Amino acid sequence: MAVSLSVSTVQPLGDRVFVKVSPSEEKTAGGIVLPDTAQEKPQVGEIVAVGPGKRNDDGSRATLDVKVGDKVLYSKYAGTDIRLASEEYVLLSEKDILASVQ
Amino acid sequence: MAVSLSVSTVQPLGDRVFVKVSPSEEKTAGGIVLPDTAQEKPQVGEIVAVGPGKRNDDGSRATLDVKVGDKVLYSKYAGTDIRLASEEYVLLSEKDILASVQ
């Protein structure tokens, strides 16, 4: 029962999304700068897989507002980190996504 | 997958709003003064982007009561701070906005 994990095999459940973490861009001119004193620092990433959405009480699905390819801002303290082939990923609930970046 | 962030690219999700923080006006005569002993100090800012609103249980949207351009009072301890091109911004849930300032 060896499980081989690669990016394409991870399928989030419910309202979760699978996000590739973007390299930190702190202090880049004109780019995002996360102050050290910020209470909750946002992180930037790109969605590589989305869940089918949470089930409503009547059994239907509440489909997600984000999709594969969206760039998103999310709280650094949310979700579960995974390192896969030396890249960093995170599994997030959609509600932990603060904004999309177009 | 370099993500370049500028103010116009940030699109809040759900009931979140993107707010440009106004410079502190402490001790200005006639202006707002935040006492040091206040339990929770309000901050002033201007909304630069709003989310589509939270989804209701029936799938419809609960549209926001605030709009781009509104000046708002919000709790200093709410939301997620972002510094962009040396300006300060905050991503807030609408429920953390205490009042609008006309």
Add this chain to the structure above:
Amino acid sequence: MAVSLSVSTVQPLGDRVFVKVSPSEEKTAGGIVLPDTAQEKPQVGEIVAVGPGKRNDDGSRATLDVKVGDKVLYSKYAGTDIRLASEEYVLLSEKDILASVQ
């Protein structure tokens, strides 16, 4: 984007009210006296602005039971303090108002 704040410009959101804090009347004969040992001390104030009420799940508004001009008792530990032109104000949720004083 200078925001000039004065009492008349503050418009509470949702079920919030904007209250001018009455000067403390501790130990006034016949008046209210707040014992030092009280768990939660009530404060007296007058409502100067009210929000439109919380949205119900069906999108309608739950209008407030209080109105501008009402004198109210509220918990000293509730809400957000604001000092404006050397007067003290507080932004409260209606649920933090304990009683009106006729």
Add this chain to the structure above:
Amino acid sequence: MAVSLSVSTVQPLGDRVFVKVSPSEEKTAGGIVLPDTAQEKPQVGEIVAVGPGKRNDDGSRATLDVKVGDKVLYSKYAGTDIRLASEEYVLLSEKDILASVQ
């Protein structure tokens, strides 16, 4: 805007009641005795004013089960204490009333 408080001017909001605290009757023969080791000691009082009741989700009122004149047992640790003209009162939510005493 001086607010003069007397018992008859206090009108509780929502499901709150205004109660005049009865003098402690500890160790009175045949009366109530509150053991020192009790986790939560009940207090006795008489209701002097009641709120209109909590609003239901459909906007109607959930009227209170208690009325002015009822003697009640309530938890000593519930509500907000007020001293008025050297008498002790408490503002309680109806749910903090344990029993009426007929």
Add this chain to the structure above:
Amino acid sequence: MAVSLSVSTVQPLGDRVFVKVSPSEEKTAGGIVLPDTAQEKPQVGEIVAVGPGKRNDDGSRATLDVKVGDKVLYSKYAGTDIRLASEEYVLLSEKDILASVQ
């Protein structure tokens, strides 16, 4: 406004019950034994008065599943203790009753 309390005057509100605490029977052969290491020790008592039940959202009552005369097991740490005429009583919410004893 002297309030004289006796067992028959206590009328529980909502889903509360008024229970006469049974004397402890620890270590009685064949009887209940409450181990010192138990996380939550049950107590035995007899119901002497019941409330009308909690109001449902539509205003009707959720009548109680227990009645006067029922012997019940309840958590020692639940409710509010009252000593009346040198007997011990407790005011409990019905949900804190673990089982009836027939």
Add this chain to the structure above:
Amino acid sequence: MAVSLSVSTVQPLGDRVFVKVSPSEEKTAGGIVLPDTAQEKPQVGEIVAVGPGKRNDDGSRATLDVKVGDKVLYSKYAGTDIRLASEEYVLLSEKDILASVQ
């Protein structure tokens, strides 16, 4: 009002079940072994009485999924322990049962 407790007299309320605790089988070959480092150790027992189920909001009952005679796994830290005639029992909410053992 002496209450004599025996196994057959205990009738759980609501969604509670009355369970006879099975003797610990730690380290038995092929049997269950509970690692010392486990966050929450499951216990094995047999149901000897079940409650009528929780009342739904419309007054009907949500009948239980387990029945008398079922062997169950439950969290060691759930419920209320009772020792009766030198045997160990536990009163559990059905939601604290992890699995049945056929």
Add this chain to the structure above:
Amino acid sequence: MAVSLSVSTVQPLGDRVFVKVSPSEEKTAGGIVLPDTAQEKPQVGEIVAVGPGKRNDDGSRATLDVKVGDKVLYSKYAGTDIRLASEEYVLLSEKDILASVQ
């Protein structure tokens, strides 16, 4: 009443699943690597039994989105560990499963 436990006898209740824990694959090239600094480390396992699903308020079942044979990622800190015949298992609520691995 000796209860003999083997994998095939464990039947999860409600929305729980019974999962065989996969051996840790930390630092395997191309495989999953769990950084030591991760807040919440995911674990990999294979589902060997599933519950019937949680009951909805109307008595119907919310069937599970996972099935026997699915490989899943779940939080290391979720659920209840069981060791059976020198293999490690865990009883999880479906909501603690982060993603399936195809």
